[in-house]
Amino acid sequence: MTLQRDLAWQNLELLYQSSVAHQYARYALGLNYEMLPQDVVHQAKRCLLDALGCAIGAYDAPGRKMVEDYVAELGGNEEATLFGTGKRSTVLNATLLNSFLVRYLDYNDCGGGAHNSDSISGILATAEHVKASGRDLLTSIVISYELGARVQESTGKGWGESLGAKGWTPDFRGGLNMPPALGKMMKLSESQIANAIGICASHSLPLGILDTDNEENTMSKNFRFGFVAHDAVIACRLAAKGFTGPLRVVEGENGIGQVVLQGNMDINRMTNFSGWRILQTKFKYLPANISSIAHILATLSIVNEHDLTPEQIASVRIRAGLKESKHTTYFAKKYPRNAESADHSAFYANAIAIKERAYGPQSFDPEKYTDPVVLDLIEKITVEADPSIPERDRAGISEIMMTDGRRFEKRIDVPHGFGNDPLSDAELEEKFGKMAAPYMSDEQIRSIFKTIWTMEHVDHVESLTALMAFSGKL
Structure with a gap:
């Protein structure tokens, strides 16, 4: 009987050792900073810079004070820095608040399986608590992006056609890519x-x-990944004490593969660790749904080139892929009353682009949702699927008819920031600067740039988190 038991336990251990969970753990532990190519390190810095800029730009978010008050009520040990106030709280609280800020504007990067810069708040808070170096931080950021991308790849055609169609978001990947990044x-x-x-x-x-x-869309959208990252901190701390979890959470009975992907999960792709997926990360030029950026840019190009004003415009016809025409046109998004819906509204974005000849974080001031000029322009806009644009393509067309009979049309197939037209380092700094300028001095902004671009020489990441303290607009 003892022999049978021992064989059964050995077989169980062999099964667990081959699990995705163990393979992801081995990947994380086996990856060291010295193994990272310089372009991978540089991309990790770009991800970090962009995420922190998005967090600063979100300081006036209505939900920010609510989350701040909540974490203040929770209290706890002073382990990590809260962006904005600079106060210190627990890693859990910092992960929650800082993740909310990174996500609020929907301006953060597209990589690592979706908007993986949401992971950076939890990674940075943990790094600060354990007194990690800049090299440790960069390595964990890479781990998160590499594993997150592989989770997404394992779902098939893309999360919108697999996960999205089944009613999930791609942010479940946080349960798979955050514990390795934090645990290391x-x-x-x-x-x-x-x-x-x-x-x-x-x-x-x-x-x-x-x-x-x-x-x-509601404030909870900003916690899509943040709550998972928060839970990952708890999971790591429990596991450190010997607490166990289902090791075959991906491939086991009623695991993610069966329940979330309904059997359509490619484990081989999920555990193919060749290459560097973080290099595929793209950065947004505008704070909007990815497939909205092209037609917003087209509208901006027309109104600025021809010096158009709202009262001159008779109608606007926006054409895009089928997914965009469905995802950004629901009546609550047509007439948004919060930023979470406004940044996913083709109607609102183009109305703002016409009225202000610009579109950015400043476009989500609450009074603009009831601006008579904006509302009048929304009534003149139609959004439709164009058969020449594939369903999930990022191309967009803006066609503007004038009251005097003139007609202008602009098509953008690949918006700046995507395809082979990435944002440069200088553009990322400019994007950061525009979001940070209302809250920080030029000197503080330059200090953040210098710290991030030389992160491999930073002995303790507190050198960076200390720079994320500011107290509202200057």
């Missing part, structure tokens, strides 16, 4: 990281209603 800095063992994956991924599955076609 926390010096967890392979077994502990694998168990943390099981703990987190079996409990953190954000629903698609957080960002769907026919529902109003």
Whole structure:
């Protein structure tokens, strides 16, 4: 009987050792800064810079004070810095608040499986707590992007056609890519990281209603990944104490593969660790739904080139892919009453572009949702699917008819920031600067730039988090 038991336990251990959770843990523990190519390190810095800029630009978000008050009520040990006030709180609280800020403007990067810069708040808070170096931080950022991208690749055609169609968001990947990124800095063992994956991924599955076609977006959209990252911190701390989770959370019975992907999950792609996926990360030129950027840019080009004013315009016809025409046109998004819906409204974005000849973080001031000129322009705009544009393509067409009979049309197939037209380092700094200028001095902004671009020489990431303190507009 003892022999049978021992064989059964050995077989179980072999099964677990081959699990995705253990493979992800081994990947994280085996990856060191010295193994990272310079272009990978540089891209990680770009991701960090862009994420922090988005967080600063979100300081006036209505939900920010609510989350701040909540974490203040929770209290706790002073482990990590809260962006904005600069106060210190627990890693959990910092992850929650700072993730909310990074996500609010929908201006953050597109990579690592979706908007993976949402992961950076939790990674940075943990790094600060464990007194990690800049090299440790960059390595963990790379781990998160590399594993997150592979989770997305394993879902097939893309999350919108697989996960989205099944009612999930791609942010469930946080349960798989955050514990390895955090656990490495926390010096967890392979077994502990694998168990943390099981703990987190079996409990953190954000629903698609957080960002769907026919529902109003709410403040909770900004926690799509943040809550999962928050849970990953808990999972790692529990695992460090020996707490266990389902190691076959991906491929096991009623695991992610069966329940979330309904059997359509490619484990081989998920565990193919060749290449560097972080290099595929793209950065947004405008704070809008990805497939909206092209037609917004087209409208901006027309109104600025021809010096158009709202009262001259008779109608605007926006054409895009089928997904864009559905995702940004629900009546609650047509007439948005919060930034979460406004940045996903083709109507509102183009109305603002026409009225202000600009579109950016300043476009979400609440009074603009009821601006008579904006509302009048919205009534003149139509949005439709164009058969020449594939369903999920990022191309967009703006056609503007004038009251005097003139007609202007502009088509943009690949918006700046995507395809082979990435944002340069200088453009990322400019984007950051525009968001930070209302809150920080030029000297503080330059200090953040210098710290991030030389992060590999930083002994303790507190050198960076200390620079994320500001107290409202200057």
